Amino acid sequence: MKINVMQEVLQANDRIAGENRKIFQKNKNLVLNLMSSPGAGKTSLLEKTAEMLQGRLRLGVIVGDLETTRDADRISKYNIPAIQLTTGNACHLDANMVSYALPHLKLEEIDILVIENVGNLVCPAEFIVGEDYKIMILSVTEGDEKPLKYPMMFHESKLLLINKIDLAQYTNFNMEEAKANAHKINPDMDIIEISCTQGTGLDRWIKWLVEHYKQKLKGSAHA
């Protein structure tokens, strides 16, 4: 006998993401789900961001890491609230894991909450966690063809930060090609070139953050 089911497979995740989103709305948090390959510079970006936002906007961070607390330790040095989710074998954060972190953060004292996902270009794009936007980092050492190889993540992201541009001269990374590939997958994607170690382009990233935070306060942001 055939039974009609017609249910979204990830509906359990999406329901919890909706609950997370309500909590974020109440606390007026701009929530960003930050994704990239391992080693692209997620934690370095957050260190620089913590430094540059000081005295302007209050940053909070949830870090997903497989085994260690090293990333959370690095970020905590900047006196910003950082919660580590040790994911064990999981290759991504899901809405349920994020919901466990929320009671440990004073969300009412946070303006921008960045959820640093597990380093992986595939799985994190599948699971919404209650964010306003997914954003991602691609570092030049990874290659300019990555948007075509991992279309889902590039398609889902509002912003692409191209990091380590100071190293581009030592690689065969073609910046125009990378941008064209990203815009082919996602024509509306914002792209900012940065170098976390040199500080290049970070002012534009901070401007993006502030603008989207203001938009969120106006209630016009959506996921």
Next chain:
Amino acid sequence: MHEMGIAQNILDIAVAAARKEGASKITRINLVAGELRGIEPMQLTFCFAVVARDTIAGNAYLDIETVPVSGYCNECQTNFSIDDYAYVCPQCGSVKIEVTGGTELRLKDIEIE
């Protein structure tokens, strides 16, 4: 390996639907998976076999229907298929398009005994 979590969700939904009908066995599960979901059918089939072991879906066949990416142009109102991830209308060249297919991940129906 997002396939493991997805397999568990498929199992939970299928078992709940089968129980509601008082079924003792699930023989087949029909899944629709959009191309953009990046599902590897072989991996998902393997993961499903692992999580379904010793359940009423232990011998169920998991059918995965892959849906290609498709779009709708907001400028010239054309429906088209998106090949090679080119998010551009093939008629008028506009990028003001909506993705209408290829992102779904849905359990369509099950067969029970």
